[in-house]
Amino acid sequence: MLERRRAPRYPVSLEAEVTEVETGAKLSGRTSDVSRLGCYIDTITPSPNGTKIVVRLKHSDEIFQTGAVVIYSSQGLGMGVAFTNFSPDQQALLDGWLATVSVS
Structure with a gap:
């Protein structure tokens, strides 16, 4: 199978809070992997594909916070999200976390 990811993923478990932009609905979960471009969030109540969200x-x-969009969703399992906009400070924070993980 061809690898299509544009950034390496790291197996990182972080507390995740998601807020749907349109409805304000909140859900919580944990990441199972994270990259510079997105993450997978384990949650039993994932948002539908295409939902615009804020991820913390x-x-x-x-705390790393950014806008994101749900790329794929598996009911009862979780969702893959792509980060859409974050500040240089937030990017530096995430890069620091990932650098720590990639060394260990």
Whole structure:
């Protein structure tokens, strides 16, 4: 199978909070992998494909927050999301987390 991902993924478990932009509905879960471009969130109540969301990932006392869109969703399992916009500060924070994981 051809690998289509544009950024390496790292097996990182982070606390995740998701808010749907249109409805304000909130859900929580944990990441099972993270990249610079998106993540997979394990949750029993994933949002539907195409839903615009705000993702908050927590690591220690730091929080990464960004807009995102649900790329694929598996009811009862979780959802893959693509990050859509974040500040350079947020990108640097995420890059730091991923650098720590890739070294260990």
